[in-house]
Structures are given as structure tokens and as C-alpha cells.
Amino acid sequence: MRLRPQRAGPGRLLQDPRAGWFSLPVGIVVWEIAGRACDFAFLPPFSAAVTAVWHMTGSGELPLNIVASLTALLIGYASAVCVGIPLGILMGRYRRVDVFLDVYVTILLATPKLLFVPVLFSLFGTSRLTQVLFIYLSAVVIIAVNARSGVRGVDAGSVEMARAFGATERQVLTRILLPGALPLIMAGVRMGMGRGVRAMIMGDMLIAVVGMGALLRKYGGRFDAASVFGLLLVIVGVALACTWTIRSMERRMTRWTEET
Amino acid sequence: MITVRDVHKTFPARNGNAATLALQGVNLTIGTDEFVSVVGPSGCGKTTLIRMIAGLVLPDAGAIVIDGLPVSGPGPDRAVVFQQFALLPWATVTENIAFGLELRGMARAERLAIAHDLIYAMGLRGFDRHYPRQLSGGMQQRVGLARALAVNPAILLMDEPFASVDAQTRRTLQEDLLGLAERTRKTIVFVTHDIDEAVRLADRVVLMSPRPGHVVELLPVGLGRPRPDDLDQDPQAIQLKAYLWRQLRGMQQSPPPKSRP
Numbered sequence: 001m002r003l004r005p006q007r008a009g010p011g012r013l014l015q016d017p018r019a020g021w022f023s024l025p026v027g028i029v030v031w032e033i034a035g036r037a038c039d040f041a042f043l044p045p046f047s048a049a050v051t052a053v054w055h056m057t058g059s060g061e062l063p064l065n066i067v068a069s070l071t072a073l074l075i076g077y078a079s080a081v082c083v084g085i086p087l088g089i090l091m092g093r094y095r096r097v098d099v100f101l102d103v104y105v106t107i108l109l110a111t112p113k114l115l116f117v118p119v120l121f122s123l124f125g126t127s128r129l130t131q132v133l134f135i136y137l138s139a140v141v142i143i144a145v146n147a148r149s150g151v152r153g154v155d156a157g158s159v160e161m162a163r164a165f166g167a168t169e170r171q172v173l174t175r176i177l178l179p180g181a182l183p184l185i186m187a188g189v190r191m192g193m194g195r196g197v198r199a200m201i202m203g204d205m206l207i208a209v210v211g212m213g214a215l216l217r218k219y220g221g222r223f224d225a226a227s228v229f230g231l232l233l234v235i236v237g238v239a240l241a242c243t244w245t246i247r248s249m250e251r252r253m254t255r256w257t258e259e260t
Numbered sequence: 261m262i263t264v265r266d267v268h269k270t271f272p273a274r275n276g277n278a279a280t281l282a283l284q285g286v287n288l289t290i291g292t293d294e295f296v297s298v299v300g301p302s303g304c305g306k307t308t309l310i311r312m313i314a315g316l317v318l319p320d321a322g323a324i325v326i327d328g329l330p331v332s333g334p335g336p337d338r339a340v341v342f343q344q345f346a347l348l349p350w351a352t353v354t355e356n357i358a359f360g361l362e363l364r365g366m367a368r369a370e371r372l373a374i375a376h377d378l379i380y381a382m383g384l385r386g387f388d389r390h391y392p393r394q395l396s397g398g399m400q401q402r403v404g405l406a407r408a409l410a411v412n413p414a415i416l417l418m419d420e421p422f423a424s425v426d427a428q429t430r431r432t433l434q435e436d437l438l439g440l441a442e443r444t445r446k447t448i449v450f451v452t453h454d455i456d457e458a459v460r461l462a463d464r465v466v467l468m469s470p471r472p473g474h475v476v477e478l479l480p481v482g483l484g485r486p487r488p489d490d491l492d493q494d495p496q497a498i499q500l501k502a503y504l505w506r507q508l509r510g511m512q513q514s515p516p517p518k519s520r521p
Contacts, residue, residue: 161346164314165360165411166334175363179350256350256391 052230076135088147138199139192146188150181267322284472297458300468339408398429
């Protein structure tokens with residue numbers, strides 16, 4: 001789809017959605033030069049950060065902690081999806097469920113989830129459960145809210161049609177509301193992943209003794225700037241990979257909404 | 261046989277709107293295999309009546325009885341064709357046509373075979389894997405009609421089915437429906453606001469009053485089937501259409517005092 005004629009010249013390159021592949025190397029080069037030029041302990045050049053990642057990988061420390069973080073993410077996020085979607089669908093379909101739960105959803109949506117860390121910490125200590133619950137809480141609400149909007153947005157005519165053809169309430173839920181709400185459900189699942197990843201890192205740093213965030217805390221405490229920057233790169237990479245995985249799933253599942 | 265016996269329906273007040281008395285004492289008998297058109301001024305409760313026969317809405321008072329059994333909900337003997345098509349946007353033409361059969365738990369191969377036959381019969385060949393949005397309005401309603409026919413209902417309920425398509429397509433769809441009515445034995449209740457369409461298609465025209473709706477007059481069309489080729493010149497058809505038009509215009513000019521809840 002083309003909205004306006006393309007301009008000629010360098011402006012055209014920056015309009016291209018793939019311009020990131022051009023601007024990213026520029027940023028890296030600037031970083032490298034700045035790091036070497038100002039010889040400042042807290043700004044190591046890009047190459048030093050990459051070397052640090054290399055060393056941490058070689059010692060096995062990094063892979064182990066990535067696995068630890070991702071395990072917590074997987075458990076917390078998967079529970080959030082499994083609870084959030086049905087909950088949102090029920091809230092969208094049944095007024096009573098919605099009236100009962102809406103206040104909690106509103107509170108959870110408005111509150112920074114970080115507030116729950118001390119509560120969870122006092123309940124479950126530094127265990128893996130604290131971190132998993134924190135990830136779960138961070139992701140579940142946005143998933144439920146989107147599923148609810150999705151169900152509410154389904155054409156009432158489709159529901160009436162299904163009923164006219166003898167659909168049971170269960171069939172209305174599974175054959176009409178679930179597929180009809182799927183685009184928004186998947187949007188919620190994607191947003192939930194973003195929040196889950198953030199909670200995973202925060203949880204690592206504040207709670208857990210293992211994981212990428214814990215590693216970040218360790219090297220930060222030693223003033224090892226190269227390792228800290230290297231870890232940042234790894235975390236960004238992991239976060240992007242998680243989001244992209246969900247996004248490609250989303251595209252595959254909601255193909256029918258695309259333009260012809 | 262469908263018997264509508266002294267049916268009343270009031271829709272409760274909602275969002276600041278006053279309660280609406282939609283139907284007040286509707287009496288109507290529709291014979292088996294009869295084709296009946298229901299006409300009346302807009303808002304007269306035509307759609308409410310057809311939704312009641314479908315079992316989607318229940319009367320406050322009175323009853324709708326089909327072959328001796330009172331209607332308490334939707335049933336396999338009836339299928340509905342909707343004005344806004346109500347196709348599932350995420351399902352292909354084939355899946356949409358087979359949807360009613362799927363709800364009834366028919367095996368996949370079996371229902372796809374039925375859908376396949378209907379795709380041929382309805383002139384949808386080559387569109388079986390298309391999604392509804394890729395089809396014109398007329399094509400979409402062919403899918404809607406095919407979906408209704410797929411469950412092989414004794415009664416076909418059509419709620420202004422051709423009102424959302426252009427005039428040319430409407431004419432073709434009308435001819436197709438006439439052919440269908442001649443070939444198969446089905447009771448058809450057809451709600452429309454188009455007098456020409458009502459007379460062209462039906463054995464009998466039911467004229468309803470403005471809200472609160474009730475049946476004002478039952479008019480036999482008497483044009484025979486198959487319909488004569490020169491239907492537009494047929495004096496009997498012209499006379500009937502002129503009569504219906506005078507009646508409807510009279511209703512719109514002198515609306516009755518609005519009922520207060």
C-alpha cells in the first residue's frame with residue numbers, strides 16, 4: 001500500500017521501514033569512537049562490551065543465567081496467557097463477571113507492578129516463585145483487558161447468527177467469540193510479552209540471585225563497565241527475540257484480517 | 261404450518277430510551293410450503309416477528325406454534341438469512357456455508373461435501389477459498405443463503421435479505437430465489453420493505469401496521485408459478501402493488517399517537 005509518492009534523495013532512505021538496519025550500525029560506530037576517544041571508565045567502547053560478552057559466554061556464566069531468566073519468564077508468562085485469555089473472554093461476555101472483577105483490573109492496570117515486589121518478597125523470599133509471580137502479575141492484566149475488548153468488539157450479528165443456527169453457549173464462546181476476538185487477544189499477548197520481559201529483568205535485579213539481572217547487579221557492583229554494557233546488549237537481544245517470536249505467531253494466526 | 265397467535269412484545273427501556281411496544285396482537289397463519297412476504301412501514305416490528313419465529317426472541321404474551329409445537333428457541337427445522345449477511349470474516353466461503361452443519365456436529369468430510377454442492381448450485385464456483393471481504397455484497401448473500409440451505413430446513417426465514425445489495429444484483433437474487441421456491445418445497449417467510457419484491461416473490465403478502473405492529477391485511481398474490489415472463493406488465497401485479505403502496509403511504513401520513521410506557 002502506497003500512501004504518497006516517494007521523494008527522491010537521502011530523505012527516501014529514512015522513510016524506509018528497514019532504515020533501522022542502516023541507523024543501527026551508525027550508532028555502533030559512534031559508540032565505538034566515543035568510547036575510544038574519551039577514555040572514560042564508565043563508557044567502554046562497543047568492542048570491549050562484545051569481548052566481555054564473549055568471556056562470560058566462554059565461562060558458561062552467561063548461558064546459565066539466560067536459561068535461568070528465561071525459565072522464570074516462560075513459567076510466569078505462560079500462566080499469564082493461560083489465565084488472562086479465558087478471564088478476559090468471560091469478562092467480555094458476562095456482565096456479572098465484569099462488574100465483579102473490573103475494579104481489580106483497573107487497580108492493577110494503574111499501579112506500577114514494582115509495588116508488588118516488596119509484598120511478594122516478604123511472602124515468598126528470594127525464591128523463584130517470587131520472580132515468576134511478579135512476571136505473571138505484570139503480564140496478566142494487559143492480556144485480560146485486550147481479550148475483553150476483543151470479545152466486546154465481535155459483531156453482535158455473528159453471535160445472533162450462531163444462535164439462530166442452534167449454537168450452544170459453549171459453541172458461541174469457542175466458534176464465534178474466540179476467533180472474532182483473536183486479533184486483539186494476540187495484541188494483548190504481544191504486549192504481555194513486553195511487560196513480562198521487563199518484569200523478568202527487574203525481578204532478576206531486585207529479587208533473584210540468578211538470572212541476567214542478577215549478573216548485571218554483580219558486575220555493576222564491581223564497576224566492570226564493559227561487562228555491564230555487554231549484558232545490556234544481551235538483554236536487549238533477548239527482549240527483541242521474545243517479542244519477535246510472539247509477533248510472527250500473531251501474524252500467522254490473524255492472517256484473515258490482512259488487506260487483499 | 262406456522263401459527264402466530266396473539267403475540268405481544270415490548271422491549272424494555274434502555275439507555276434512557278423509553279420502552280417500546282413492538283408488537284401488539286399479531287395473528288398469522290402460514291401454510292406448509294407457502295411463500296409469504298411481510299411488508300409494513302419501517303419500525304413496524306417485521307424483523308421482531310421473524311426473529312420470534314426463529315426463536316431468537318420470545319413473545320411476552322401469545323405463542324408461536326410450528327406444526328403443533330410452541331417455539332421456545334432456535335431449532336433445526338428453521339434457518340435464517342440475515343440482512344447484513346452475518347458471515348464469519350475469519351472463515352472461507354466453504355467454512356461459512358458449512359458452519360450450521362459444524363454446529364450440529366456433522367463430520368468434516370460430510371459437511372464439506374454438502375458445502376461443495378451448494379457452491380456449485382449458488383454460482384459461487386471458484387470462490388470456495390475466498391474470505392467474505394473478498395466478495396461483493398451479492399456474492400456474500402449467496403453464501404448466506406447457501407449456509408441456510410445447507411442445514412436443509414423446512415422453514416426459511418429471510419430478513420430483508422436483498423436490502424443491502426444493488427438493484428441489479430437484487431433482481432438476480434430474486435430470480436434465483438424464485439427458482440429455488442419452485443424446485444424445492446420449503447416454507448419461506450420473507451420480510452421486505454420493497455413492495456415490488458414482495459409481490460414478485462410471494463404467494464401471499466402480509467401487510468403490517470406501524471408500531472405497535474399487528475397484521476392489517478393478508479393479500480393473496482395469485483400470479484402462479486413459474487411466474488409469467490412479463491410480470492412487470494401483468495395487470496394483476498400492477499394493481500396489487502398500487503394497492504399496497506396506497507395503504508403504506510396512508511400509514512406513513514397518519515401515524516397513530518405514540519404509545520407511552
